[in-house]
Amino acid sequence: MDGEELTEQETALYDRQIRVWGADAQRRLSKAHVLVYGMKGTVAEFCKNIVLAGVGSLTLVDDRVATEEALSSNFLIPLDENVYNGKTLAELCCDSLKDFNPMVRVSVEKGDLLSFGVDFFNKFDVVVVSCCSLAAKKMANDRCRKLSKRVAFYTVDCRDSCGEIFVDLQDYRYSKKKLEETIECQLQYPSFEEAVSVPWRALPRKTSKLYFAMRVIENYEEAEGRNPGEVLIADLPGVLKLKKELCTAQSVNESHVPDNLLERLITNTTEFPPVCAIIGGILGQEVIKAISGKGDPLKNFFFFDALDGKGIIEDISDPNAGK
Amino acid sequence: MVGAGGIGCELLKTLALSGFQDIHIIDMDTIEVSNLNRQFLFRQSHVGQSKAKVARDAVLKFRPHINIKSYHANVKDPDFNVEFFKQFNVVLNGLDNLDARRHVNRLCLAADVPLVESGTTGFLGQVTVHVKGRTECYECQPKPAPKTYPVCTITSTPSKFVHCIVWAKDLLFTKLFGDKNQENDLNIRSSDGASSSENVVDVFERKEDEDVEQYGRRIFDHVFGYNIELALSNEETWKNRNRPKPIYSKDVLSDELAHQNGSVNKNLATDDGSLVSAMASLGMKNPQDIWSLSENSRIFFETLRLFFTNRGKEIGNLSFDKDDQLAVEFVTAAANIRAASFGIPLHSLFEAKGIAGNIVHAVATTNAIIAGLIVIEAIKVLKSDIKSYRMTYCLEHPSRKMLLMPVEPFEPNKSCYVCSETPLSLEINTHHSKLKDFVEKIVKAKLGMNFPIIMQGSALLYEVGDDLDEDMVANYAANLEKVLAELPSPVTSGTVLTVEDLQQEFTCNINIKHRKEFDEEKEPDGMLLSGWTQPPSALEKEDKSISNGASTSDTPIAATEAEKDEIGIVSAAKKRRLSDIVDSELSNAADEARNRNQLQVIDDEDDLVMLEGNSDGYKKKRLQ
Structure with missing residues (x-):
C-alpha cells in the first residue's frame, strides 16, 4: 500500500x-x-x-x-x-x-x-x-x-x-x-x-498496587533530588513517610500501597x-x-x-x- | 536446555544473565536465514552451522565465566538416556515438535527431574511446570493433533486453498518425484474404481524418449483436465457443489508462450538461480505476487523441466521440503491451477509456502517473554518453592486486564498412561492383526516409543537393539509377520502385554480384548486403544484422512493451522488443582484459558470470573 x-x-x-x-x-x-x-x-x-x-x-x-x-x-x-x-x-x-x-x-x-x-x-x-x-x-x-x-x-x-x-x-x-x-x-x-494527576480515589479499588508504589518512589526521588534508581533501603523510613502523606492527601487507605511492596522495590535496585x-x-x-x-x-x-x-x-x- | 531455536536463544541469554552457571544445551538443527529475524544469537555468517554451538559461543561473549556445554545432536539419540538426564536439577524445553516433547517428558519422569515446558505461535505462548507426582505431566492432557483432511475432499471436492495444497504436495508431488511404491490416492474418486491401478501408474511414468515438455503437458492434461472430466461425470457429487472446470495445457499456453518459455531458459542457462528456481528462470521476482493461471502453468512446466533436467537423480526419492525452492514453486503452481479449476481464490508463493510447510508464525518478542517466564519458573523449581509454581499464558488479547495470565498447575491425571501406572486396553482382532500392525499402529504411532520391547509375562515377543544376535533378530522378524493368536506365546482375549521403551524407561501394560469386527470408517486401524488420551481432531468423520504433513508448531496449545473458521472442540477433562480445596473460580479461569488458547476465542470482556487479588491472593482464597 x-x-x-x-x-x-x-x-x-x-x-x-x-x-x-x-x-x-x-x-x-x-x-x-x-x-x-x-x-x-x-x-x-x-x-x-x-x-x-x-x-x-x-x-x-x-x-x-x-x-x-x-x-x-x-x-x-x-x-x-x-x-x-x-x-x-x-x-x-x-x-x-x-x-x-x-x-x-x-x-x-x-x-x-x-x-x-x-x-x-x-x-x-x-x-x-x-x-x-x-x-x-x-x-x-x-x-x-x-x-x-x-x-x-x-x-x-x-x-x-x-x-x-x-x-x-x-x-x-x-x-x-x-x-x-x-x-x-x-x-x-x-x-x-x-495520567499521574488522576486522583487516586477516582481509580478502581482493584487498581494494581504497583502503580501507586511506583508513584511514591518517583515522588520521593523528586522531593529528595535523587537520581533515578538511587533510592535505597536506607530510605525506607522516608519512603514510608511520604507514602503516608500521599495516601492522606489523596484520601485513600494506606493499604493501597503495601509497605512490603515498597520495601521490595528499594531493596534490590538492580x-x-x-x-x-x-x-x-x-x-x-x-x-x-x-x-x-x-x-x-x-x-x-x-x-x-x-x-x-x-x-x-x-x-x-x-x-x-x-x- | 533442549532446543536452541526461537525460545532457546532467548532462554540461554536470560539464564546466563540471571546467574545460571552450568548449562547444557541440545539442538540437532543448523542455522537458516529465516531464523535470523528472531534467533538473535545467530548472524548471516553462521548459516549452516550448529545452533547449539553458535548459541553457546555467542553467550560466552557477554558471560565468559560460566560453563555451557553444547550438543549438536537429536535429543532422541540413545546417548541422552535416563542417566544423562539425572545429572540436571531442571530441564527446560524450547522445542518445536510434539514427538520430542513427549520423549523428553518421559525421560524427565524416569529420571525424576522437573521439566519446564514452553511453546509459542505468533503472539501466543505458554509455560508449564511438570514435576513428577506434584503436577500433571506433559502427556496428562490430550494435545491437538495435526490437522487432517478427508481423502475425498482432497482428491475430489476441494473447497479451500489448503485442500489444493495438500493435493499438490502429498499426492501430485509425491507421485511425480517421490517414492513410486508408496500408496497414493491421487486417482481415487469418490464414486468408483473404474480405472485399473495399472493404468494409473503408467500415466505418471515418463516414457522413454519422451520430451520433458511433452511429458509435462501430458501430466497437466491428465490431472487438471482428464481427471476433472472424470470427476464431473459423477453427477451425484456435484448436486450441491459448484462444478469444477477442466483445464488443458492448450487453454493456458499459446504456442508462442511455450516457445518463449523455452528460449528464456536457454538465455539464462548459465545463471545459477535458474537451475534451482523456475521463478528465477522465468524472471519472476516477488514471492508475494499472486500469479495468473497462465503464469502458474508456466511455473508448473518450468519446475517439471528443471527437476528432470537438473535433478534427475533425486527423482523417486524426493519428499516435499519447504526450504526446497523448486519444490515450493511446483506445489504453489499445481495448487493454484487446481484452485482455479474449482473456483477457489489463488494464492502467492509466500502464502502457499506457509501453508505447505506448516510454517509457524514466530516473533522475537513472544519468545523473549516466554523465556523470561521459563527462567522465573526454573528458579522456583531450584528453590523447591512448589506452592508458587504457575502455568502462565501469554495472550494476544487481554483477559481480565491480563496479558500474562498465571494459573495454578494441574495435578497429575490419575489415569494418564505415562505418569500413572494405569493400564491401557486394546480391542483387536487377535486372529487377523499381526504383531507388526500392533507395533506400528499402537506402540510407535500412539505410544510414541522408539525402542520398544514387547513382553507377555516373561516371554519376549519383540525387541529392537544393536546387541541382538542373529537368531533373535530372525526370530523377532518372524514374530512380526505372525497374527497375535499364533505367536509362540499366543496373545488372546485377557492377555496382558507389557510394552517398554528402554531409552525412555517407560513401561505400560495393555489389556488385550479380542473383537471380531471393526468399522472401517471409524476405526481404520482395525483396533481400538482406550485409556489413552486421543488427540482431539478438528474434523468431520470420514473414511480416511490425510494430514498436511508433520506439525512443526512451536506450541502445544494452539493448532498449527489457526484458521479462524475451524475450531477444534476439545473435551476439557474435569481437572483438579494441587490444593484439595475446590476453588472453582480459579479452575474455571484456567479451563477457560486453555480453551481460549486452543480455540482462539476472542475475549469478550465479561467480568463474571475474576482472577483477582494481591500477590498472596491465591493463598487467601485457599484458606477461606
Missing part, C-alpha cells in the same frame, strides 16, 4: 514475522525512527526486539560510562574491560545492535533528556525513555505532544522483580481484525502528567533479567503495534510482578477528560 515493495532479502529475513503481521506492517516498520533514552537491561531487551523486527533506524542516548553494575543485566555489552573501558553505555550497545540486523541504522546521540528541544523529537516516530526523573518524563512527553505529527511516547522502568510501562499514543486510530472483518478503532490517551526480558518483550510488541497501526495497543500502563506472575494492563486516565 505504501508503494514500495520489500526486497527479496527482506522477505527472506523477515519471513516468519511477515506471517504474523503482514508485508504492509513490515514496510511501515522499515520506515520508522525510534529513539531510546537510558540503556539498562530492559531497554537493551527492547532494542534487540525492534532491531530484529526491522525498524528503519534506532537512536540511542545514554552518556553514562559503563560500569560492572550497569552491565549486570545487559547482554549487549561484552564483559571485557578492554572493550567497555571509556565508552558510554550507548556507544557500547550501538556496536552490538548493529550486528543484530545490518538493515537497521543504529546510531548514538549525546546529551541529557532535559536538554533536547522539540525539534530533536521531531526526528522520531517513537520515543522510549527509561531511568529518568519524573520531571524529565513529563518534559519529554510534553515536547513530543507539541509536534504536529504523532510521536508514540513510552516510559519503562524495572525495579527488583517488578516492571512498569507507560504508553501515550495521543489521539490514536488503528485497525484490528475481528472475525473476518477489519474494524477501525480510536483511542484517546492522556499524557504522563495527566534489574532482574527475566523481568527485563518480559517487559522488554511487551514493550517491543507495543511499539510494533503502534508503528504498524494494527492490533489493540495497551492503554495506558502495564505492570508485571514476578512474585505473582501477573502481567496486568491498567487504564489510568481521568474518566471525565474530553467530555
Whole structure:
C-alpha cells in the first residue's frame, strides 16, 4: 500500500514475522525512527526486539560510562574491560545492535533528556525513555505532544522483580481484525502528567498496587533530588513517610500501597533479567503495534510482578477528560 | 536446555544473565536465514552451522565465566538416556515438535527431574511446570493433533486453498518425484474404481524418449483436465457443489508462450538461480505476487523441466521440503491451477509456502517473554518453592486486564498412561492383526516409543537393539509377520502385554480384548486403544484422512493451522488443582484459558470470573 515493495532479502529475513503481521506492517516498520533514552537491561531487551523486527533506524542516548553494575543485566555489552573501558553505555550497545540486523541504522546521540528541544523529537516516530526523573518524563512527553505529527511516547522502568510501562499514543486510530472483518478503532490517551494527576480515589479499588508504589518512589526521588534508581533501603523510613502523606492527601487507605511492596522495590535496585526480558518483550510488541497501526495497543500502563506472575494492563486516565 | 531455536536463544541469554552457571544445551538443527529475524544469537555468517554451538559461543561473549556445554545432536539419540538426564536439577524445553516433547517428558519422569515446558505461535505462548507426582505431566492432557483432511475432499471436492495444497504436495508431488511404491490416492474418486491401478501408474511414468515438455503437458492434461472430466461425470457429487472446470495445457499456453518459455531458459542457462528456481528462470521476482493461471502453468512446466533436467537423480526419492525452492514453486503452481479449476481464490508463493510447510508464525518478542517466564519458573523449581509454581499464558488479547495470565498447575491425571501406572486396553482382532500392525499402529504411532520391547509375562515377543544376535533378530522378524493368536506365546482375549521403551524407561501394560469386527470408517486401524488420551481432531468423520504433513508448531496449545473458521472442540477433562480445596473460580479461569488458547476465542470482556487479588491472593482464597 505504501508503494514500495520489500526486497527479496527482506522477505527472506523477515519471513516468519511477515506471517504474523503482514508485508504492509513490515514496510511501515522499515520506515520508522525510534529513539531510546537510558540503556539498562530492559531497554537493551527492547532494542534487540525492534532491531530484529526491522525498524528503519534506532537512536540511542545514554552518556553514562559503563560500569560492572550497569552491565549486570545487559547482554549487549561484552564483559571485557578492554572493550567497555571509556565508552558510554550507548556507544557500547550501538556496536552490538548493529550486528543484530545490518538493515537497521543504529546510531548514538549525546546529551541529557532535559536538554533536547522539540525539534530533536521531531526526528522520531517513537520515543522510549527509561531511568529518568519524573520531571524529565513529563518534559519529554510534553515536547513530543507539541509536534504536529504523532510521536508514540513510552516510559519503562524495572525495579527488583517488578516492571512498569507507560504508553501515550495521543489521539490514536488503528485497525484490528475481528472475525473476518477489519474494524477501525480510536483511542484517546492522556499524557504522563495527566495520567499521574488522576486522583487516586477516582481509580478502581482493584487498581494494581504497583502503580501507586511506583508513584511514591518517583515522588520521593523528586522531593529528595535523587537520581533515578538511587533510592535505597536506607530510605525506607522516608519512603514510608511520604507514602503516608500521599495516601492522606489523596484520601485513600494506606493499604493501597503495601509497605512490603515498597520495601521490595528499594531493596534490590538492580534489574532482574527475566523481568527485563518480559517487559522488554511487551514493550517491543507495543511499539510494533503502534508503528504498524494494527492490533489493540495497551492503554495506558502495564505492570508485571514476578512474585505473582501477573502481567496486568491498567487504564489510568481521568474518566471525565474530553467530555 | 533442549532446543536452541526461537525460545532457546532467548532462554540461554536470560539464564546466563540471571546467574545460571552450568548449562547444557541440545539442538540437532543448523542455522537458516529465516531464523535470523528472531534467533538473535545467530548472524548471516553462521548459516549452516550448529545452533547449539553458535548459541553457546555467542553467550560466552557477554558471560565468559560460566560453563555451557553444547550438543549438536537429536535429543532422541540413545546417548541422552535416563542417566544423562539425572545429572540436571531442571530441564527446560524450547522445542518445536510434539514427538520430542513427549520423549523428553518421559525421560524427565524416569529420571525424576522437573521439566519446564514452553511453546509459542505468533503472539501466543505458554509455560508449564511438570514435576513428577506434584503436577500433571506433559502427556496428562490430550494435545491437538495435526490437522487432517478427508481423502475425498482432497482428491475430489476441494473447497479451500489448503485442500489444493495438500493435493499438490502429498499426492501430485509425491507421485511425480517421490517414492513410486508408496500408496497414493491421487486417482481415487469418490464414486468408483473404474480405472485399473495399472493404468494409473503408467500415466505418471515418463516414457522413454519422451520430451520433458511433452511429458509435462501430458501430466497437466491428465490431472487438471482428464481427471476433472472424470470427476464431473459423477453427477451425484456435484448436486450441491459448484462444478469444477477442466483445464488443458492448450487453454493456458499459446504456442508462442511455450516457445518463449523455452528460449528464456536457454538465455539464462548459465545463471545459477535458474537451475534451482523456475521463478528465477522465468524472471519472476516477488514471492508475494499472486500469479495468473497462465503464469502458474508456466511455473508448473518450468519446475517439471528443471527437476528432470537438473535433478534427475533425486527423482523417486524426493519428499516435499519447504526450504526446497523448486519444490515450493511446483506445489504453489499445481495448487493454484487446481484452485482455479474449482473456483477457489489463488494464492502467492509466500502464502502457499506457509501453508505447505506448516510454517509457524514466530516473533522475537513472544519468545523473549516466554523465556523470561521459563527462567522465573526454573528458579522456583531450584528453590523447591512448589506452592508458587504457575502455568502462565501469554495472550494476544487481554483477559481480565491480563496479558500474562498465571494459573495454578494441574495435578497429575490419575489415569494418564505415562505418569500413572494405569493400564491401557486394546480391542483387536487377535486372529487377523499381526504383531507388526500392533507395533506400528499402537506402540510407535500412539505410544510414541522408539525402542520398544514387547513382553507377555516373561516371554519376549519383540525387541529392537544393536546387541541382538542373529537368531533373535530372525526370530523377532518372524514374530512380526505372525497374527497375535499364533505367536509362540499366543496373545488372546485377557492377555496382558507389557510394552517398554528402554531409552525412555517407560513401561505400560495393555489389556488385550479380542473383537471380531471393526468399522472401517471409524476405526481404520482395525483396533481400538482406550485409556489413552486421543488427540482431539478438528474434523468431520470420514473414511480416511490425510494430514498436511508433520506439525512443526512451536506450541502445544494452539493448532498449527489457526484458521479462524475451524475450531477444534476439545473435551476439557474435569481437572483438579494441587490444593484439595475446590476453588472453582480459579479452575474455571484456567479451563477457560486453555480453551481460549486452543480455540482462539476472542475475549469478550465479561467480568463474571475474576482472577483477582494481591500477590498472596491465591493463598487467601485457599484458606477461606
